[in-house]
Amino acid sequence: MKTYRIPIIAGDGVGPEVIAEGKKVLEAAGDNYGFNIEWKEYPYGAEHYLTTGELIPEDALKELSDYDAIYLGSVGDARVPPGVLERGVLFALRFYFDQYINLRPIRLLEGVETPIRDKGPEDINYVVVRENSEDLYVGIGGRTKRGSVHHEAEVIRNLYNVKFGLDIDSDSDEIAYQVGLISAEGTQRVMQYAFDLAMRRKKHVSSVDKMNAMTDIYGFWREIFTKIAAGYPDVRIDFNLVDAMTMWLVKNPEWFDVVVAPNLFGDIITDLGAMVQGGLGLAPGGNINPKGTSMFEPIHGSAPKYKGLNKVNPIATIWAGAMLLESLGATQAARGVMLAIECNLRARKVRTFDLGGCSTTSEVGTDITRYVKQSY
Numbered sequence: 001m002k003t004y005r006i007p008i009i010a011g012d013g014v015g016p017e018v019i020a021e022g023k024k025v026l027e028a029a030g031d032n033y034g035f036n037i038e039w040k041e042y043p044y045g046a047e048h049y050l051t052t053g054e055l056i057p058e059d060a061l062k063e064l065s066d067y068d069a070i071y072l073g074s075v076g077d078a079r080v081p082p083g084v085l086e087r088g089v090l091f092a093l094r095f096y097f098d099q100y101i102n103l104r105p106i107r108l109l110e111g112v113e114t115p116i117r118d119k120g121p122e123d124i125n126y127v128v129v130r131e132n133s134e135d136l137y138v139g140i141g142g143r144t145k146r147g148s149v150h151h152e153a154e155v156i157r158n159l160y161n162v163k164f165g166l167d168i169d170s171d172s173d174e175i176a177y178q179v180g181l182i183s184a185e186g187t188q189r190v191m192q193y194a195f196d197l198a199m200r201r202k203k204h205v206s207s208v209d210k211m212n213a214m215t216d217i218y219g220f221w222r223e224i225f226t227k228i229a230a231g232y233p234d235v236r237i238d239f240n241l242v243d244a245m246t247m248w249l250v251k252n253p254e255w256f257d258v259v260v261a262p263n264l265f266g267d268i269i270t271d272l273g274a275m276v277q278g279g280l281g282l283a284p285g286g287n288i289n290p291k292g293t294s295m296f297e298p299i300h301g302s303a304p305k306y307k308g309l310n311k312v313n314p315i316a317t318i319w320a321g322a323m324l325l326e327s328l329g330a331t332q333a334a335r336g337v338m339l340a341i342e343c344n345l346r347a348r349k350v351r352t353f354d355l356g357g358c359s360t361t362s363e364v365g366t367d368i369t370r371y372v373k374q375s376y
Contacts, residue, residue, distance in 0.1 A: 003036040004328055007064055008071045009093075011045040012085070013302025014312045014361075015073025021314035021365025022071065022321040025337060028372040029325065033333040044089050046077030055088030061096045069324045070295040073317070074302035087139070093295055094132060098158045099287035100186060101193055102130040102266060103323070104299070106253075106273035111345035112355065114276055116250060123254040124276055127201075129194040130266025131187065132287060133157060135217075136180035137263045143176045144168055159185040182217055182262060184224060191228040193290065194260035195235055201257050204236045205229070208245050208261035208269065221262060246272055274299060281313025281354045284320035286327070294327050296320040310360040313352040315341055318368055340371035 008023070010016040023039065030037050042064075044056045064070060070093070075085045093099070108114050108124035116124075140153040151166040160183060168175075198205045207225045209218035222239065229237045240248065242265040248255060249272055261269060274283035280300035287295040298316030306312045319341060326334035344350060350367040351357030359367075 001034060001036055003038055004030075004330070005038045005040065005067055006069060006071055006324070007067050008039055008041045008073075009044055009089075010041065010073040011075045011089075011302065012047075012077045013074050013304040013307045015045070015075075015302055017308075017310060017361050018298060018312060018314040018317035019071065019073040021361060021368075022317040024365050025318045025340070025369050025372055026321045026325065028369045029330075029333040029337050032373055033330065033336060035330060035333070045075060046080050046085060049080060049085065049088070055085070056092050061092070064093075065097070065293060067293055069327050070293065071321065071324060072295055072297035074298070074300070076302040076304070078304060091139075094287050095157070097287075097289055097293040097295070098133070099289045099293075099295060100131065100133045101190055101286075101288040101290070102128075102132040102263075102270075103286040103288050104128040104130065104266075104270040104273060105284065105319075105323075106270070106277050108277050109282070109342055109345050111342075111348055112278035112282065114278060116253065116276060119253060126253065126256040126273075127197065127258055128266055128270050128273060129190060129197065129258060129260045130270060131182070131190045131261070131263050133263070134180070134182045134186045135263035136178055137267075138179070138181055140164060140180075141176070141178035143174060144170065145174045146171055153179070155181065157183075157186070159183065180217060180264075182221060184220075187221060187224045188228060191225055191260055193288075194258050195228060195232045198235050198258040199232065203234055204257040205232075206238050206240055206245075206256050206259045208240050208242050208259060208265050210242050210265070211239075212241060218262070225260070242268065245269060249273065249276065270299070279313070279354050280316065281352065282315050282319070284316045284323055286320070286323045288327075294324075296324040296327070310362055311353060312361055313354050314361050314365050315344075315368075318365070336372055337368075340368045340374075343371040344368050 010019040075090045105127050108121045110121050138155050148169045153164045155162040194205050209221050211218040274280050283299045285299045322334045322337040344367050350359045
């Protein structure tokens with residue numbers, strides 16, 4: 001019997017609660033589909049940081065390299081300054097493992113209401129392939145007051161290193177600045193992934209940018225998209241400015257199949273997509289390195305006000321677990337977990353408050369586990 005070794009970083013807030021339900025469901029899938037799971041829990045998050053001053057050390061990252069996939073609960077705590085845990089844990093994992101794709105299925109499941117009038121599950125079923133390591137999220141920026149200053153910064157990636165030297169001479173009282181970049185290598189590989197995915201779906205890729213206002217960076221994005229598209233003559237393509245895209249994803253979500261976007265715009269439209277598919281409690285995500293270690297998580301964050309209440313929806317985490325199983329090659333088990341989620345939602349009996357119910361986190365996990373144990 002095959003054994004999958006899966007590390008867990010349950011993290012902060014409601015993370016441990018939703019991860020517990022994900023574990024429960026995935027273990028049931030193992031029993032039903034003939035594999036074992038060996039879990040190993042890592043403590044990294046707010047409590048560990050506040051106790052030890054440590055975020056995630058190099059030796060832990062090296063140890064995690066022995067695994068194909070990581071199961072993450074959440075990162076974030078009001079007791080820690082904003083950005084510290086995100087940069088020191090979440091971004092550290094993404095960059096160390098070169099998880100250059102953020103994969104977000106936007107799918108309305110039967111039994112879930114969408115805020116978009118007259119749209120149903122047949123209309124909302126697309127996936128966003130978000131570039132996950134470049135753009136305005138490379139971490140180069142700062143603030144400076146009147147006068148002259150020199151700022152040096154470096155972007156270190158598996159594909160390349162880039163050094164910046166910024167000479168700033170300003171007579172403004174104070175300025176803030178942020179530098180973004182996209183590379184040919186980084187953009188090509190995420191677009192290649194998007195087109196390969198489209199070939200397994202409806203053969204349609206939609207690009208998102210803001211080329212009319214930021215010509216250099218997103219004109220480059222379009223050039224590379226066009227070159228990659230030329231290698232896929234059977235795939236239909238279109239270009240979308242991000243502001244118009246937010247409108248079309250609400251008005252006509254059925255137009256889209258695979259959407260590829262740079263980091264910042266992908267971040268924005270996937271949160272919009274979460275609401276379209278019924279809320280953050282139903283929104284899973286994957287941080288993907290197709291040839292390395294990937295990481296799967298709910299996108300709702302740590303939700304600290306609900307910590308310990310056994311109240312939040314675990315479906316995003318369970319769905320992320322299905323994505324994890326699929327990444328490991330356990331495709332039948334992944335389908336079984338998704339079918340169990342769909343059965344739970346169609347029944348409309350055991351659901352958390354965000355879906356109009358009064359069930360607990362653990363009750364929803366138990367109900368989905370019950371469906372997984374049935375034969376499909």
